[in-house]
Amino acid sequence: MMNSKLILGTVQFGVNYGINNNAGQVTQTEVNRILEYAAENGIEKLDTSSAYGNSEEALGNSNLINCKKIAVISKYPRCSKSPRECLNDSLKKLGVNSLYGYLIHHFDFYQEKPDIWTEIEQLKSEGLIQNIGFSLYTPEQLEYLVNNKVKFDIIQLPYNMFDRQFESYFPKLKELGVEIHTRSVFLQGLFFKAFDAFPEKLMPMRKYVEKLQNYCKEQNINIANLAVAYSISKQAIDGVLMGVDNCNQLQSNIECANYNLSLEDIAFVDSIEVKEKELLNPVNWK
Incomplete structure (x- = not known):
């Protein structure tokens, strides 16, 4: 059972999100059901942010985080508040005294105001946060941190069947004792997109999606x-x-998560090499 590796993402609890999301924001009743089911099935961590609308309030309103012992990771976004003010707001909304993890949400904001990292380190030293880190989008951002010898505990980054740009950095991160969290496992639903529904901007990605969908059809494998x-x-x-x-x-x-991959499956995915790297980042889809 690999459920303990799954981290429950909660952006949909606060905002409408995702290229294939037609359901809209998740109701409080459904949030409660999801948290109950997650805890019952071995999921130990959830991810949120004060930038995710009222996601933190929805989690706090459930009153399930503490009693189900689910570790919470939140993020400090680009904002006018200090990290301490923002963290205190998050703790209050979530109904917890401390966080398992607190990440800088927007890397460019950190580069503009590097002192916010010193503040976050201080919050960790006070016991309000167990682990601190960054949510990244590009390998260049990670190189910046490593080159500047910034010490962090958790890194969150995109990783999926098409986007494996960070993979070469994994050994170094493990050597540094960093906890690696990945997101965008379905590339915001692109893997399931019908061929006739591709936006013009994403047409270069269609050939890769077609290759993936054909393989799964031939092998009778669910893409997910x-x-x-x-x-x-x-x-x-x-x-x-x-x-x-x-x-x-x-x-x-x-x-x-509990599907048994074959060596052939792994070899197939490894063979996919997306040349249009800029389209691996959904920010560039607009």
Whole structure:
């Protein structure tokens, strides 16, 4: 059972999110069901941010985080408040005294105001946060941290069947004792996109999606199983972050996490090499 590697993403609890999300923001009743089911099925961590609308309030309103012993990771976004003010707000909304992890959400904001990292280190020293780190988008951002000898405990980054740009850094991160969390396992639903529904901007990605969908059809494999199990199978990855719109989706994600990959499956995914690197970042899809 690989459920302990799954991290419950909660962005949908506060805002509408995802290229294929037609359900809208998750209701409080469904949030409660999801948290109950997650805890019952071995999921130990959840990920949120004060930038995710009222996600933190929805989690706090459930009153389930403490009693189910779910570790919370939140993030400090680009904002006018100090890290301490923002963290205190998050703790209050979540109904907890401390966080398992607190990440800088927007790397460019950190580069503009590097002193915020010193403040976050101070909050860790006071016991308000167990682990501190960064949410990244590009390998260049990671290189900046490593080159400047910034010490962090957790790194969150995109990783999926198409986007494996950070993989070469995994050994170094493990050597430094960093906990690696990955997100975007389905590349915001792109793997499932119907060919006739591709936006013009994403047309260069269609050939890769077609190759993936054809392989799964030939092998009688569910694309979701392949996508999740591939990330879960990476020994260096400590957590695979997945957001959900409802409890049934969480159940499906857990089933995917426990799918047994073949060596042929892994070799196939490894053979996919996306040349249009800029389209691996959904920010560039608009």
